[in-house]
Amino acid sequence: MKNKYKDLPRWIVFAIAAFVMNFPVISTLSTALKTNAEISRDPGLWVHAPTLNNFAVVLQVTERLNIFSYLHNSLVASLIGSILPILVCFPMAYAVARRGYGTDVIFPTVVNLRAMPLIIFAIPLYMMYQTVGLLDTRLGLGLILAVVNLPLALLLLINAINDVPYELDEAARMDGARIFTILVKVVFPICLPTLATVFIFSFITAWNEFLFGLMLTTSEAVPMTVGASFFFSSGGGGGQWGVAAAVIIVASLPPVVLGVLMYKHISRSMTAGAVKG
Amino acid sequence: MSPKTENRILATPIVLFLLVMLGFPAVLDILYSFSEVSFENLRSPTLNGGKNFIKVVNDPEFWAASWFSLKFGVATALSECILGLVLAVYLAPIIRKNNWMIAVLIMPMIIAPAMMGLMYRLVLHEFVGSLPHYLYLWLGDSPAFLSRENVFLTVFTIETLQWTPFAFLLIYMAYEAIPSEMREAASVDGTRPWRMFWFIEVPQMAPTLAVAFFIRFIDGFRVFDNIFVLTGAGAGGSTTSLSIYIYLSFFRSGDIGKALAASVILFCVAFVILFFAGRLLRRDRA
Numbered sequence: 001m002k003n004k005y006k007d008l009p010r011w012i013v014f015a016i017a018a019f020v021m022n023f024p025v026i027s028t029l030s031t032a033l034k035t036n037a038e039i040s041r042d043p044g045l046w047v048h049a050p051t052l053n054n055f056a057v058v059l060q061v062t063e064r065l066n067i068f069s070y071l072h073n074s075l076v077a078s079l080i081g082s083i084l085p086i087l088v089c090f091p092m093a094y095a096v097a098r099r100g101y102g103t104d105v106i107f108p109t110v111v112n113l114r115a116m117p118l119i120i121f122a123i124p125l126y127m128m129y130q131t132v133g134l135l136d137t138r139l140g141l142g143l144i145l146a147v148v149n150l151p152l153a154l155l156l157l158i159n160a161i162n163d164v165p166y167e168l169d170e171a172a173r174m175d176g177a178r179i180f181t182i183l184v185k186v187v188f189p190i191c192l193p194t195l196a197t198v199f200i201f202s203f204i205t206a207w208n209e210f211l212f213g214l215m216l217t218t219s220e221a222v223p224m225t226v227g228a229s230f231f232f233s234s235g236g237g238g239g240q241w242g243v244a245a246a247v248i249i250v251a252s253l254p255p256v257v258l259g260v261l262m263y264k265h266i267s268r269s270m271t272a273g274a275v276k277g
Numbered sequence: 278m279s280p281k282t283e284n285r286i287l288a289t290p291i292v293l294f295l296l297v298m299l300g301f302p303a304v305l306d307i308l309y310s311f312s313e314v315s316f317e318n319l320r321s322p323t324l325n326g327g328k329n330f331i332k333v334v335n336d337p338e339f340w341a342a343s344w345f346s347l348k349f350g351v352a353t354a355l356s357e358c359i360l361g362l363v364l365a366v367y368l369a370p371i372i373r374k375n376n377w378m379i380a381v382l383i384m385p386m387i388i389a390p391a392m393m394g395l396m397y398r399l400v401l402h403e404f405v406g407s408l409p410h411y412l413y414l415w416l417g418d419s420p421a422f423l424s425r426e427n428v429f430l431t432v433f434t435i436e437t438l439q440w441t442p443f444a445f446l447l448i449y450m451a452y453e454a455i456p457s458e459m460r461e462a463a464s465v466d467g468t469r470p471w472r473m474f475w476f477i478e479v480p481q482m483a484p485t486l487a488v489a490f491f492i493r494f495i496d497g498f499r500v501f502d503n504i505f506v507l508t509g510a511g512a513g514g515s516t517t518s519l520s521i522y523i524y525l526s527f528f529r530s531g532d533i534g535k536a537l538a539a540s541v542i543l544f545c546v547a548f549v550i551l552f553f554a555g556r557l558l559r560r561d562r563a
Contacts, residue, residue, distance in 0.1 A: 010371045017364055018381045021438050024396035025388065027407040031399055043402075043410040088294045091287040101284040106292065112551045113299075115492075117499035119520040120540040120547075123527050124302035124309070147298050150291070179283050208389030210502040215524070225391045229506045232395050241405045248399075252392045259387035263380040 025252075032245035039241050054246035067250060070227035073138055074207055074254075077223055080142025081209075082202035085153035086195055088146075093157035094183055098169070107154070114151040121147075122215045129216060138221045144212050149202035156201075160194035161187060197265045204255040224251045306544070310537040322534075329538035338514065339539060342522035349429075349518060350498035353436045354490050360437070361444025361489065362482075365452050366474065372449065379449075383442040393439050394503035401431070423508055428516050432504050436497060444489045451485035452478065491554065519543055 019026075031039060033050045042048070058067055095101040125144060126135065134140030164187055172182045188195075213223040222230070228251040232244050310329055312322035333339050364382070372378045385393070400406050401422045412419035422431045455478060463473050479486075501520040508516045517525070523543070526536035 007371050010368055013364075014368055014371065014378060014382075017368075018378075021382070021385045021442065023408075023438075024393060024400050025384065027400045028396045030407070031405070039405050043405050043407050044414075045407055084294075088290040091289075092291045095284050095287040099280065099284055102288055106288060108555065109295070110291070112555070115495045115551055116547055117520055117540075117543055119499070119501065119523050120306065120544045121299060121302050123523070123533065123536055123540060124305035125298075126527075127305060127309075128302055143298060146294075150295075154291075179278070179287075204387060208391070210389060210391035210505075211520070211524075214505075215528075225389050225502075229391060229395060232398065232506070241399065241402075244395075245399055248392050248395050252388045255387050255389065256384065259384070260380055263383060264376070 028245045028248055031241060032249050034242055036240070036242055054242035055250070057240075057243045058246045058250055065227075065231050065247070067224075067227070067247065070222060070224040070251075073141070073217070073221050073227075074224040076138040077141040077145055077213075077221070078203050078206035080139065081145025081149055081206035082199050084142070084146035085149040085202055086157070086198055089150060089153040089157050090188070090191075090195075091183065093154055093161050094187060096154075097158045097161035098166075110154050111151050113147070118148065118211055122212060125212075126215055135216060136218045136220045141213060141216055141221055141223065142206075144216065145206040145209055148209060148212075149205055152205075153198050153202060156194055156198050157191065160191040164190050197262070200258050200262050200265070204258055207255050227251075303544075306537055306541055310534065310541045312534060314533045314537075316531050316533070325534070329534040330542070332535050333538045333542065336535075338517065339522060341514070342517045342519045345515075345517060346498045346500070346519040349433065349436070349500060350494045350496075352433055353440065353497040354493035356433075356437045357441045357444040357493050358448075358486060358490050360441045361446075361448050362486070364441070364445045365449035366478070369449065369452055373453070379446070383446055385439045386442045388439075390439065390502040391506050393435065394506035397435055397503075398507055425515055428508060432507065432516055435503060435507070436500065439503070440493060440496070444493060447485055447489045448482060451482045455481045 027045060030045050030047050031043075032054050033047045033052070035049060035051050035053065038048060058065070061068065092102065092106065096103060096107055121144075129135040129140050134143070168186050168190070169182055172186050177185070207223075208225065209223070210225045210229075213226040214229075217223065217226065228247050231247050309322055311324055311326065313325040313328070314322035368378070388396075400408050403409055403419075403421075409419035409422075420427055422428070459477060459481070460473065463477050468477070498518075499520050500518050501524070504516050504518060505521055505524075519539070523536050523539050526532050526539065
């Protein structure tokens with residue numbers, strides 16, 4: 001009998017920690033499911049008369065809020081921001097992993113980017129983008145999101161290539177394959193699982209980014225995170241708390257879905273990135 | 278093709294990308310920080326020596342922002358690592374059997390810090406927020422979370438609650454990676470659980486703890502999103518981090534030279550810290 005309940009205190013601690021840390025999410029979800037009348041009458045967590053009306057309002061395109069445009073911008077910019085790092089890091093990762101090339105300058109430079117306050121680059125980028133016409137474009141936003149994702153992409157790809165047996169390269173080389181053939185036909189397919197992890201992780205990071213979206217877009221390419229904050233502060237309140245809550249939920253949904261599906265891989269790559277970095 | 282040429286070609290994409298996206302802006306950064314520049318003469322700045330830097334160094338708000346960032350970074354990193362360590366070690370026996378618990382615990386860090394900030398704006402709202410509602414109900418009173426006196430504690434708590442999962446995750450992984458022979462040997466020798474924790478497990482996890490602290494410190498130091506959406510520079514500027522200070526100098530005051538000078542200073546400080554941290558780490562491994 002005693003053994004059966006010996007883990008009970010741990011379960012209680014887990015429940016409390018999970019509840020407290022996720023409290024804002026639970027509370028916002030509850031607000032999003034309430035009518036305006038209920039929100040002002042009883043702001044507690046329990047929803048007496050659940051309604052999806054707030055979400056219906058969110059999905060209507062109006063002058064003040066066009067959520068599809070925000071979602072579209074975030075999607076395109078995040079795709080650029082998660083595919084481009086893989087493309088530019090993959091050959092470099094091979095050079096680092098197999099030949100120890102670039103370990104003195106390029107590798108530390110990229111990895112240390114993880115620790116740089118991003119605002120340093122935001123202002124000169126603003127000026128540069130203005131000159132070349134990338135300001136307020138999805139491409140411009142996607143490019144800088146790609147920079148944000150470089151460090152982790154490089155680290156994880158180096159790890160992945162280190163795990164590919166060297167004999168495979170050698171065999172291909174013996175057969176007269178050139179380096180790029182080896183890269184594309186031999187190493188790339190084996191690294192696919194890692195590439196998928198890098199992609200998803202980068203996508204979440206890019207989707208969640210706020211500072212560059214705020215500084216480098218104004219109307220055409222505003223991403224979801226920034227759009228949600230605009231809606232909120234432009235009196236999205238104004239009595240419309242339920243709608244504001246629904247906007248936040250919609251904005252947070254894509255990374256959460258990806259994260260829940262991928263949490264095992266995320267935790268593994270997070271550790272790899274942190275320990276090596 | 279010689280291996281040397283091959284290496285260069287392999288490195289070309291990332292080097293080009295970095296040069297365009299960061300090299301060029303860095304040059305602009307330095308050039309403009311020594312110039313008189315505003316939104317009107319953005320393309321034809323005139324050099325003014327170190328005036329911008331003098332302006333920044335003499336600006337009490339710059340020092341207030343630096344102090345806020347430092348304090349915030351250290352305090353949040355410390356509390357996140359301690360809480361993360363406690364959770365990881367205490368919950369490890371049940372998480373081992375129930376992997377899904379990790380997904381529940383790391384949920385907060387998958388959500389954008391900016392969205393987290395907005396959620397707290399709702400949660401803490403005087404009239405429609407659930408937290409003040411319950412505090413009124415149970416305690417008869419609710420503090421003004423975003424007032425000048427309370428705001429630091431509020432943003433500190435928010436940051437800690439969102440990012441403790443990160444520290445927890447790293448530390449849990451390190452805890453699970455401790456070789457079981459080590460624990461067995463110690464328990465055969467009759468080592469008590471507390472001694473086991475302090476003298477065997479903590480030293481084994483020390484590198485991870487250091488890394489977790491460092492990453493959390495960096496992220497706390499450069500904090501922008503959640504504080505910005507929650508308070509702006511609000512509460513009398515008492516939550517202006519360095520990132521927010523630079524942002525405000527640039528967009529609200531239009532003082533581009535000052536903003537750039539501040540970011541060049543920030544860059545240099547970050548560079549020096551990273552340089553020494555890197556050397557320390559390398560020496561550790563050697």
